[in-house]
Amino acid sequence: MATTRFRRKATKKAPVRRRKPRVAKAKVKPGRRPAARRRLAAGGAAAQSLGSAPPPAPEINGAATEEERIESSKYVPRRAPKRLFETERFVFPESYGVNRLRLLVKDPEWLFAHWDVDSSALASMRKELGERLMALARLTLRLSDAVDGGSTVILLPKGARAWYIRADGAARSYRAELGLTLPSGEFHPLAASNTVGTPRVGPAPEGARTRVRFHRSGQHVTEASRALAASRTSAGRMADTRVVGKGGARKGPGGAPAGGASDTYRR
Amino acid sequence: MPAGYWCPVLHAHLPYVRHPEYPDFLEEDWFFEALTETYVPLVRVLDGLLRDGVDYRLTMTLSPPLLSMMTDALLVQRYHRHLDRLVTLAEKEVARTAREDSRFTDVARFYVAELNDIRRIFREVYGSNLTGAFRKHRDAGKLEIITCGATHGFLPLMDTVPQAVRAQVQVAVAHYRKHLDGDPVGIWLPECGYMPGHEQYLLEGGLRYSFLESHGLTDADPRPRHGVLAPIISPGGIAFFGRDMESSRQVWSAESGYPGDYDYREFYRDVGWELPLDHLGDVLPDRLRKNVGIKYYRVTGKVALHEKQPYVPAWAREKAAGHAANFLHNRRLQVQHAAAAMGQPPLVVSPYDAELFGHWWFEGPMFLDFLFRKMHFDQDVVKPITAPEFLDRYPECEVAQPPMSTWGARGFAEVWLNPANDWIYPHLDVAAERMVELARRYPEADDLRRRALNQAARELLLAQASDWAFIMKTGTTVEYAKKRTQDHVARFTHLYRALTGEEALREEFLHEFEDRDNIFPEIDYRVYR
Numbered sequence: 001m002a003t004t005r006f007r008r009k010a011t012k013k014a015p016v017r018r019r020k021p022r023v024a025k026a027k028v029k030p031g032r033r034p035a036a037r038r039r040l041a042a043g044g045a046a047a048q049s050l051g052s053a054p055p056p057a058p059e060i061n062g063a064a065t066e067e068e069r070i071e072s073s074k075y076v077p078r079r080a081p082k083r084l085f086e087t088e089r090f091v092f093p094e095s096y097g098v099n100r101l102r103l104l105v106k107d108p109e110w111l112f113a114h115w116d117v118d119s120s121a122l123a124s125m126r127k128e129l130g131e132r133l134m135a136l137a138r139l140t141l142r143l144s145d146a147v148d149g150g151s152t153v154i155l156l157p158k159g160a161r162a163w164y165i166r167a168d169g170a171a172r173s174y175r176a177e178l179g180l181t182l183p184s185g186e187f188h189p190l191a192a193s194n195t196v197g198t199p200r201v202g203p204a205p206e207g208a209r210t211r212v213r214f215h216r217s218g219q220h221v222t223e224a225s226r227a228l229a230a231s232r233t234s235a236g237r238m239a240d241t242r243v244v245g246k247g248g249a250r251k252g253p254g255g256a257p258a259g260g261a262s263d264t265y266r267r
Numbered sequence: 268m269p270a271g272y273w274c275p276v277l278h279a280h281l282p283y284v285r286h287p288e289y290p291d292f293l294e295e296d297w298f299f300e301a302l303t304e305t306y307v308p309l310v311r312v313l314d315g316l317l318r319d320g321v322d323y324r325l326t327m328t329l330s331p332p333l334l335s336m337m338t339d340a341l342l343v344q345r346y347h348r349h350l351d352r353l354v355t356l357a358e359k360e361v362a363r364t365a366r367e368d369s370r371f372t373d374v375a376r377f378y379v380a381e382l383n384d385i386r387r388i389f390r391e392v393y394g395s396n397l398t399g400a401f402r403k404h405r406d407a408g409k410l411e412i413i414t415c416g417a418t419h420g421f422l423p424l425m426d427t428v429p430q431a432v433r434a435q436v437q438v439a440v441a442h443y444r445k446h447l448d449g450d451p452v453g454i455w456l457p458e459c460g461y462m463p464g465h466e467q468y469l470l471e472g473g474l475r476y477s478f479l480e481s482h483g484l485t486d487a488d489p490r491p492r493h494g495v496l497a498p499i500i501s502p503g504g505i506a507f508f509g510r511d512m513e514s515s516r517q518v519w520s521a522e523s524g525y526p527g528d529y530d531y532r533e534f535y536r537d538v539g540w541e542l543p544l545d546h547l548g549d550v551l552p553d554r555l556r557k558n559v560g561i562k563y564y565r566v567t568g569k570v571a572l573h574e575k576q577p578y579v580p581a582w583a584r585e586k587a588a589g590h591a592a593n594f595l596h597n598r599r600l601q602v603q604h605a606a607a608a609m610g611q612p613p614l615v616v617s618p619y620d621a622e623l624f625g626h627w628w629f630e631g632p633m634f635l636d637f638l639f640r641k642m643h644f645d646q647d648v649v650k651p652i653t654a655p656e657f658l659d660r661y662p663e664c665e666v667a668q669p670p671m672s673t674w675g676a677r678g679f680a681e682v683w684l685n686p687a688n689d690w691i692y693p694h695l696d697v698a699a700e701r702m703v704e705l706a707r708r709y710p711e712a713d714d715l716r717r718r719a720l721n722q723a724a725r726e727l728l729l730a731q732a733s734d735w736a737f738i739m740k741t742g743t744t745v746e747y748a749k750k751r752t753q754d755h756v757a758r759f760t761h762l763y764r765a766l767t768g769e770e771a772l773r774e775e776f777l778h779e780f781e782d783r784d785n786i787f788p789e790i791d792y793r794v795y796r
Contacts, residue, residue, distance in 0.1 A: 084775050084779050085758065085761065085776045085779055085780070087750075087753055087754040087757040087758065088753075089757075090753060090756070090760065092756070093694075096693075102427050102692075102693075102696055104424055104426075104427070104680070104684060104692065105423070105679070105680060106679065106680050106681055106684045106685075107678075107679035107681055108679065112684055112692075114689070114692060114693045114696075116693065162690075162693070171670070194426075194427055196426070197463065197671070198671075199486075199670035199671035199672065199679065200488060200670045201486060201670075203486060203490045204487065204488035204489050204667075205490070206488075206490065207489055207490045207491075207492055208487075208489040208490060208491050208492055208499070208665040208667050210665065210666045211663045211665050211666065212663070213662045213663055214475075214500060214506055214658045214662040214663075214664055215662070216452065216475060216655070216658075218470060218475065218504065220500065221470060221503075221504030222504075224500045224501065224502050224666050225502040228502045228666045228667075228668070229502070231489075231666075
């Protein structure tokens with residue numbers, strides 16, 4: 001069916017357990033092609049026989065219906081168009097060989113972190129700490145409120161390359177660090193993330209009081225930014241809205257400290 | 268003076284799908300179907316309104332990929348072939364139904380007339396280039412054409428590489444200038460995906476207004492007094508208009524909206540799945556079944572597909588007229604009620620995907636035709652208007668900061684960031700960073716390198732299309748979406764390695780890439796500096 005952009009009514013779904021995320025996807029070994037779509041059968045055996053006659057049609061059971069005979073033809077590799085660069089041979093890298101950490105905002109309650117770790121950086125660390133400590137070290141995400149402080153520590157399973165992190169639903173700024181945590185609790189950073197802000201939800205407590213006159217030339221732009229800042233200063237409020245208290249670990253149900261892998265949304 | 272205004276917005280976009288390496292390609296049908304069922308019928312409606320002196324107003328996005336496809340010689344040629352095949356089939360259907368089941372002969376004749384008219388408008392009236400039609404209505408002052416991201420990239424998730432956001436906007440603006448002779452003032456943020464701070468990129472592109480999902484306004488800080496019924500200006504300087512949910516639900520809702528009416532054409536009963544392959548002939552070039560756009564049944568009710576009843580075009584037309592009257596009646600009540608409370612004329616903004624009208628809801632263009640005519644001839648309480656016209660009349664706007672928001676399910680980024688598609692972002696991020704690196708490494712470049720750099724920019728832009736993540740989430744043609752992502756990242760990566768000396772820069776590869784992914788021929792890679 002053609003892509004339809006008719007949007008069905010959104011329905012809430014309960015979060016489901018998902019498998020651990022993989023960074024590398026769509027690995028296609030040379031010589032094999034995805035089976036599902038005939039239009040994608042441009043690699044494989046046919047590609048290896050470019051310039052020669054197409055392979056013969058398979059033997060079909062004489063009792064097959066007309067439809068079955070025709071449908072079975074899709075499993076005969078099509079003669080692939082001549083191509084010089086075969087994208088099917090491209091494998092998404094497991095790593096790009098740099099220490100990096102990026103945060104994305106999914107919604108008010110969830111962030112998505114993805115990272116890469118330079119193997120030579122790990123080798124240096126191994127040399128510094130020794131094999132035993134490295135074996136006991138845990139890859140860790142430290143998420144902190146970029147404005148008010150406070151942090152959440154997430155001990156990651158071996159091999160994880162991405163993680164969904166629960167935010168607390170308020171409008172906040174977050175940043176994160178990726179590193180190794182030793183059994184002593186000592187943290188060795190590997191990468192720091194960008195800063196992101198989760199959106200506010202629900203109407204703001206104060207009504208708008210400032211108006212500016214729109215100009216197609218854009219001359220209202222500076223006025224708009226100054227006007228809002230002035231109205232907030234006169235109201236004695238900071239620009240960012242903080243609904244929850246600052247500092248300390250997040251509280252889970254019943255007031256118990258929250259944080260760590262058990263409290264995060266994981267795949 | 269009217270009590271209030273109505274601002275209809277049709278967002279017309281398809282991903283850039285063009286496969287010269289195959290004689291025909293299934294996913295190119297998305298474009299051909301949309302032309303046949305949505306874009307040409309909409310042009311026909313607008314032409315009729317203009318001819319009859321109806322003072323309509325409509326805002327339309329023509330996304331850069333869509334504009335590119337509309338002006339691509341190969342795709343236009345293939346569309347001619349597609350249309351000719353359909354007309355031939357429709358004519359065969361008149362004979363077949365007369366012979367086998369005369370209940371459907373009238374509908375078959377209807378399709379012959381309809382498809383011939385579509386073909387006449389496309390070929391003879393507009394010379395196979397529909398952009399001329401949209402320019403005509405824009406120049407007549409009736410149609411406001413806005414731009415969109417260059418490849419409909421989902422901007423909130425590109426924030427880690429600001430140059431990528433900037434490039435999506437800059438390339439789109441340049442493309443608009445080339446194809447539509449003029450500068451865009453408004454932009455449709457892909458998926459209404461807004462991130463605070465992105466105003467700077469819009470302003471740099473000369474853009475002044477955009478549209479948000481309703482909670483982009485209702486949850487703005489401080490709280491706008493009039494909700495979505497008046498635009499706001501963000502501290503970043505862009506005027507934002509908010510979607511009105513009441514008018515949206517009447518059209519969008521699959522359950523309670525107009526398109527589900529029992530007399531409208533049933534989407535899921537298509538002759539492409541039902542008639543003998545030999546009879547369908549060239550319409551199925553590989554003899555694999557697909558929708559072809561000739562459908563004989565109406566929705567009928569909540570019944571199984573095999574219990575659907577024959578489509579009666581005259582009944583459907585009457586329903587479209589009735590629904591237009593109902594929609595107008597509701598807008599009149601809405602603006603009258605709101606005006607009393609607001610003390611100024613309210614503005615009801617109703618954005619929709621353009622393809623809803625005609626492709627999904629076959630009678631949609633007819634509905635719009637009736638609606639604009641009734642709005643013009645039958646009343647004066649609510650008038651259609653465009654966003655710039657409204658700002659010209661009522662330029663005083665409240666200042667408020669919208670939150671990050673989208674019009675996707677649940678209002679944020681979930682559709683484009685979830686376990687089905689999150690794997691793409693590390694690769695897109697790296698590709699974007701590498702493109703910035705390349706642009707900075709080569710402030711100037713010789714001919715071959717410049718071609719490679721420009722092509723790298725094209726591959727990155729095509730990989731960033733939000734359509735692929737959307738398709739991976741909705742599960743329609745997932746393998747195609749994954750392959751497109753793989754193709755573009757693979758080509759980009761090869762070019763990056765060649766330009767950084769890890770591999771040889773092979774002109775034959777470059778030429779192949781340029782031939783395949785030929786969007787934005789005028790692109791300048793330095794937009795990524």
